[in-house]
Amino acid sequence: MKSLSPALASLANVFKIPMSMAPVRPSIARTCHETLNRQTQQPGPVTAALQSAPFSTTNAMAARKGKGPVVDKRITLIRYFLHHPLTPRPLRFSRNRYLRHWTIHRAWQLFRAQQRRKHELELMRQYQSMQEACEELRTGAGDGGKLFRVSMNKKGIFTDMFPIEYARMQTDSPPSDGWNYDWKKPGQK
Amino acid sequence: MAHCELASKPLLQCLRNTYSRGVAGVQLQTRAFQSTASVREAEAETPSQPFHKAPDPSLVTSPRLERRLLRQGTTPIGSRRRRAALQNSDNIPFEQLPYQCFQEARKILLADREEKLKEIETMRQRLARQEALSVEEAGGAKAKKSRVTAMQLHLEHLKILADINDPLVKRKFEDNEGDMSKPIYRFLADRKWREYRRKILVQRITQMKVIPDVLPHCDPIVETKLYFGKRQVQAGEFVEAKLSTDAPKLDVQMFEGGEKLVTIAVVDPDVPNVENDNFDYKTHFLAVNVPISATSTKVDLAQLLEDSQVVLPWLPPVAQKGSPYHRLSLFIMEQKDSQPLDFAAVKAKETNRDTTLLRTLQSRYRLKAIGAHLFRTQWDDTTLEVMKQIGFDGANVELRRKRVEPLPYKRRNPSSFR
Numbered sequence: 153m154k155s156l157s158p159a160l161a162s163l164a165n166v167f168k169i170p171m172s173m174a175p176v177r178p179s180i181a182r183t184c185h186e187t188l189n190r191q192t193q194q195p196g197p198v199t200a201a202l203q204s205a206p207f208s209t210t211n212a213m214a215a216r217k218g219k220g221p222v223v224d225k226r227i228t229l230i231r232y233f234l235h236h237p238l239t240p241r242p243l244r245f246s247r248n249r250y251l252r253h254w255t256i257h258r259a260w261q262l263f264r265a266q267q268r269r270k271h272e273l274e275l276m277r278q279y280q281s282m283q284e285a286c287e288e289l290r291t292g293a294g295d296g297g298k299l300f301r302v303s304m305n306k307k308g309i310f311t312d313m314f315p316i317e318y319a320r321m322q323t324d325s326p327p328s329d330g331w332n333y334d335w336k337k338p339g340q341k
Numbered sequence: 342m343a344h345c346e347l348a349s350k351p352l353l354q355c356l357r358n359t360y361s362r363g364v365a366g367v368q369l370q371t372r373a374f375q376s377t378a379s380v381r382e383a384e385a386e387t388p389s390q391p392f393h394k395a396p397d398p399s400l401v402t403s404p405r406l407e408r409r410l411l412r413q414g415t416t417p418i419g420s421r422r423r424r425a426a427l428q429n430s431d432n433i434p435f436e437q438l439p440y441q442c443f444q445e446a447r448k449i450l451l452a453d454r455e456e457k458l459k460e461i462e463t464m465r466q467r468l469a470r471q472e473a474l475s476v477e478e479a480g481g482a483k484a485k486k487s488r489v490t491a492m493q494l495h496l497e498h499l500k501i502l503a504d505i506n507d508p509l510v511k512r513k514f515e516d517n518e519g520d521m522s523k524p525i526y527r528f529l530a531d532r533k534w535r536e537y538r539r540k541i542l543v544q545r546i547t548q549m550k551v552i553p554d555v556l557p558h559c560d561p562i563v564e565t566k567l568y569f570g571k572r573q574v575q576a577g578e579f580v581e582a583k584l585s586t587d588a589p590k591l592d593v594q595m596f597e598g599g600e601k602l603v604t605i606a607v608v609d610p611d612v613p614n615v616e617n618d619n620f621d622y623k624t625h626f627l628a629v630n631v632p633i634s635a636t637s638t639k640v641d642l643a644q645l646l647e648d649s650q651v652v653l654p655w656l657p658p659v660a661q662k663g664s665p666y667h668r669l670s671l672f673i674m675e676q677k678d679s680q681p682l683d684f685a686a687v688k689a690k691e692t693n694r695d696t697t698l699l700r701t702l703q704s705r706y707r708l709k710a711i712g713a714h715l716f717r718t719q720w721d722d723t724t725l726e727v728m729k730q731i732g733f734d735g736a737n738v739e740l741r742r743k744r745v746e747p748l749p750y751k752r753r754n755p756s757s758f759r
Contacts (some may be wrong), residue, residue, distance in 0.1 A: 247512075248435060252443045255508045259446030262453055262506065 160238075180233065400428055435509065450506045457503035464499060468492045500524045521635045524598065531596035534564045545577040546713050551670045554610045555622075555699050556710055563633070563673060563712040566592040579666070580716045583723035586730065588626065588642035588655035593633045593673060593712060600634040602681055604674045604708055605642070608699050609658060611667040613740060624697045625669065627653040629706075630681045633673075649684050652691050658718045659728050663740035666719040672699065673712030682706055 233239060245253060290300040320327075396406040399418040402425045407417050417424065433439070436447065471479070471489055479485035504510050504525035511529075513519050519526030539561060546552050552559055567574045568590040574580055595601065607626040614621045628650045631640055645651050660667045676682060687706070691697050702708065728736035747753075 248438070251435070251508045251512060252438065252440060254511065255450065255506075256442055256446040258506045259449040263449055266453075 183229065183232070400424055402428070435512075453506065454503055457499055461496065461499045461503065464492065464496050468496060497524060501528045521594075522598075527596045527598070527635055530564075530594065534594075534596070538564065542576050542713065546670070546715055549577060549668055549715065549717075551610070551668055551713070551715055554668075555608050555670050556672065556703065557700070559672070559710040559713050561710075561712050562596065564592075564594040564596075565671070565673060565712045565714045566594075567671065567714050567716065568592070574716050576715050578716055580669075580718055581721055581723055582657065582659050582718060582727040585669075585716075585718060586657040586727055591640040591642065591671075591714075592638050593640055594638050595633055595635045598635060600632055600679065601711075602676045602679045603631050603633055603711070604629045604676060604682070604702075604706070605631055605640070605671070606674065606699055606702065607655075607669055607671045609667050609669050611660075611665065612695075613661065613664045615740070618743075621695060622698055623656075624653055624691075624694045624699075625656045625658055627651075627691060627697070627702075629676070629684060629687055652684075652688050653694060653697075656694065657727055657731055659724050659731070659733055660719045661735060661738060661740055662720045662724075663742075664720070666717045669716050669718060671714040671716075672710050674703065674708035675711045677707040677709075 286300065286304075289303065290297045293299050392400075393406060396410055398410055398415050401407055401410060401417050402421050407421075410417055419427075468489065471485070471492060474485065476482050476485060479488070501524055504523075505528075510519075510525055514526055514529045519529065521527055521530070542561060542565075546559065569580060569584045569587070572584070574589070591605070593603075605626065605628045606624060609623045609625055610620065612621040612623045626642060628642065628645050629652060630650055631645065633640065642655060647654075658667060658669050691702070703710070725736060727733075
């Protein structure tokens with residue numbers, strides 16, 4: 153006997169389903185494999201051509217030939233797992249409950265939108281105040297903007313710490329080619 | 342199981358006999374919660390009458406009382422299971438249901454609504470100030486007009502935003518109890534229509550080639566339903582000749598505020614012309630100056646005024662035997678600036694049904710198509726009768742397709758098949 157998960161076992165206990173009789177759903181991979189491998193009939197050339205279409209379920213030509221309907225196994229499988237008793241039922245709400253759900257959802261979306269808006273405004277405010285400070289430095293410091301020009305200079309950034317060429321995206325694992333000990337900065341030497 | 346039922350029957354009967362008292366008690370307890378006057382209020386004020394004398398259609402569960410109610414002409418509301426559940430519920434109004442998350446959500450939504458109302462108020466004031474400005478102050482008539490229009494659009498948008506998160510508005514709209522004079526319900530109805538019905542309509546009128554045949558272009562913005570008698574006709578449906586002898590009724594739903602004057606025309610572009618071997622147009626109906634608005638939607642084509650609206654009265658459509666089906670296309674056309682047309686002049690000018698083209702009318706009277714509908718008619722069992730009734734000449738003629746000799750390379754030639 154297959155062992156059930158504790159939740160299913162307790163459910164089976166509640167609903168008085170004997171454990172041996174409890175429907176055990178076979179694993180998807182095994183069922184798919186079995187069903188797809190079972191060859192019921194050898195399709196003729198026409199049906200084979202029709203079935204070779206990626207997801208066509210129409211079988212007009214097959215009906216005309218009078219060979220009976222061609223069963224698409226993928227659909228059979230979808231139906232099997234969709235209507236299996238162990239598949240959880242779809243989420244259904246009563247009307248009031250749905251409306252409450254909807255209200256909460258709308259309020260959450262509204263709240264998120266307000267937060268986003270606030271954040272954007274804050275960023276904008278910060279940027280503008282920084283810009284104002286720079287402008288003040290440029291015009292108000294009385295040195296003809298020298299201080300501003302110097303402060304805007306990007307020289308020396310990244311060169312005195314580690315080579316910027318070594319900056320890469322943060323990843324979970326080290327690079328596949330390891331550390332290159334022979335690497336020299338192109339400008340040096 | 343049967344034993345169980347037998348045993349529980351007296352118990353159930355007891356419960357049924359006591360529920361009226363129970364409900365009244367609960368009513369008194371929950372009175373403090375209720376903010377709006379409900380239907381139950383009246384019942385609670387007259388507790389002297391016992392329940393079995395005047396059963397409440399929303400609470401009755403016993404089959405005997407239900408039958409009595411039915412005989413009196415009132416149908417019990419909802420299912421019996423629902424009514425039984427309502428008997429011992431305490432009937433808290435929806436917005437006061439004691440769920441914490443729900444109440445928090447409502448607080449957020451209400452705060453947002455307050456903010457939107459404030460915005461609407463300031464927008465109104467700004468709009469009034471803008472309109473009060475003279476043309477020179479506003480910097481030209483064009484600039485003023487564009488600014489005022491933009492403000493009005495924004496105001497309408499804000500009005501919708503203020504109400505769109507209200508669950509009660511949603512519920513009312515889903516129950517079709519929405520008040521179409523309010524912008525939010527018009528917005529919701531428009532969105533619903535555009536999701537499916539309008540797509541179908543546009544597909545039908547383009548696939549059946551009404552759009553290039555009768556009018557070059559049409560962008561429907563009003564929903565049109567067509568009824569022959571009591572029967573609603575879907576766009577493009579075949580209608581029996583006998584059914585369409587009387588003028589149809591229309592249900593024209595506008596989704597904007599205000600009133601519009603429209604011209605309604607029914608045109609058949611498929612009248613076979615045997616001499617020239619092609620098809621002619623025929624105008625089956627033409628009426629001008631028909632008022633429609635979001636709240637008054639019904640237009641009965643037979644009830645329009647003869648002396649100020651109907652230019653060409655209804656002519657029953659018939660298709661001769663053997664002719665391809667006729668597309669009877671109905672167009673609702675907005676008159677420019679909702680100004681009434683001069684009825685006498687139109688009546689004097691448009692007298693001939695065969696030479697009146699809708700394209701001509703459109704440019705002559707500056708009309709704009711805002712709604713369309715379509716039905717088809719073909720030869721059926723009742724057509725002959727209708728033809729006799731309206732004195733159609735050519736009722737005894739059956740049209741035949743001309744045999745076209747295939748071109749040589751298209752002939753069935755078995756030798757070239759191989």
